Amino acid sequence: MMQNGQDILRTENVMKTYMSGEVEVTALHEMNIAIKKGEFTAIAGPSGSGKSTLLNLLSGLDKPSSGKVFINQKPISDMSGNQLSDFRRDHIGFIFQSYNLIPVLTVKENIEYIMLIQGIAESERQDRVNDILNDVGLASMGNRRPSQLSGGQQQRVAIARAVVSRPDIILADEPTANLDSKTADNLINMMLTLNESKGITFLFSTHDKRIMDHSKRLIILKDGKIESDN
């Protein structure tokens, strides 16, 4: 178990470049970030500032052009495909802007899936699913399909899916972007509660002022560089 105050996520001179036609574009300039356990951090910035690129690199969904990403002191940027998959499965939770639930699975099955690939026993899976559904206020909707839920409810399922595997950090990419303000407020409060009561580390990429206001740390990116970090 990680101790409070220890870096749970760290980057070392992470840089990302890509080709746009024949022109090389630098999306991120040698970036150094460290996130500690239990933080509730927002990364903000205008479109094209590199928020999503950074989040993809931090989650191992993309590889940096240079530099290293460490989660729990392990360099994920050096991992092979299977190692990275296993690492994401066991250490990172995801919340996506478009919820990205599997439409053919029920709410319970969507939440359960990650524990299934973790190899957790069925009885424990069921217990954890029921607990988390209570936490996110969807206890009565476990057997519904995502299409039968509102946007806010779907995002709650996505939060439950991210939390249930007990990851070291949850990376949330614009989690409130598709929600109305009341629903967004509810979700932010829910994530704050999870952060405070269970010590879950959250790292957001966001445009949402409310998340920025509630976050305990705000990193502003501009043109692929850290403009401020408070």
Place this chain on the structure above:
Amino acid sequence: MVGGYVLFSLALSISEGTYGTVIEKFTKSYTGHLQVHRNGYLDKPSLYKNLDDYQALSKEIEKLPGVKSWAPRIYSGALASLDKKTSMAKIIGIDPEAEARTTSIKMKLKDGEYLKNSSDVQKKVIVGAGLAETLKLKVGSEVVLVGQGADGSISNDLFTVSGILKGDVYSKDRNYCYMDLKAAQLFLSMDSNFHEIAIIVDDYRNAEAAAVSLTDNLKKSGQDNLEVLPWPKVEKQFYNTMVFEKKGMRICLIVIVIIVAIGVLNTVLMTILERTMEYGVLRALGTRPLTLFWMILLETAGLAIISIIIGFILSFILNYWVSIHGIDYPNPIDIGGFTITTMYGLIYAGAFIGPAIVTFFTAIIVSIFPAFRAMKINPVEAMRMN
């Protein structure tokens, strides 16, 4: 996939059903499913290569599993005359009741009435349409038959036309001249001898096995100078025509298999492409590439199995309906000299197993490439397809 299965199953059912109908029609029309002769009679027919103990043979035939009926026959050539007209005729001596049980001769009668079994010698004949046309015979006409008796004598007698068969001058039985077995034996001085026994068993496909079985039984009973031949050997030309036609049909079936395979490919590809975002999510959540590959293959296999079950139920109902009611051809077709107006289905295991194998393996094979593609998917790009 269900559609492909049903289409393929129906094609197989109709293909086998149609050939089955033709063979059944052909064999029950005259040949029978198997025939018993003196050795070598079929290759070189002779008045003297005959069978003599009908009762003993009947006892052996009766023991044959699945035997339904049998009928003795006598063959000879003769000249048939009416007034100044003369034509060649093929004399066929039959046991009217046994023949009617064994073949469809009674149903081929166009005019007049069928022969009756009698203790007396009935000097009545049923003539083919060609003979009737050539000699201008009508029911009740008296026709003179001149032939050669087994004792070397010239046999001749006057017979009354009892009936005329359907058909025309091109029909296979155009010159046939059926008469009562006893009348034929007397006319040809053959005592109680005869040339052939035609046998019908429960299914024409069992003819080969029945022939082997009867041959063994006859040998055991000391009658080893007889040959028992199934219909494909008796009617080689017809059988070869059937084989040739079936080969042609096989090309149609291959085309259907390709259509089914393309349908399955389309279904699988669409399913996988439509779900690219889902696969991206699964990869992002930590599903290993190879796990995703197997998941897609298993899912496709599951989909194929469900399709096969539904397809089996639907095609069984459809094939059953087609086997009972048939589908009329817009234009009758000719196969091996038989005109087919309606195609019937046949319910047999192959019509369901074949499509099941094709559907299942096609689904698996065509899902390998998209599954491999999904395995190599970039989760970030895939999730952008939401």
